[in-house]
Amino acid sequence: MAKAAEELDISQPSLSYAISTLEKEIGIPLFEKDGxxxxLR
Structure with a gap:
């Protein structure tokens, strides 16, 4: 996430929040997280 946020020129918490919000809106998780x-799912 940190590298992706850096590429997008936004903070890592902002990217995480945006992804979380999108996942809630569409009703499915987009990523599998393991530590x-x-x-991507």
Whole structure:
């Protein structure tokens, strides 16, 4: 997430919040999270 946020020139918490909000809106998780690992579903 940190690298993605850096590429998008936004903070990591802002990116996490945006993803979380989108997941809630569409009703499904977009990523599988396992500790520090994350992958697209």
């Amino acid at each position: 520090r690992n994350i992958k």
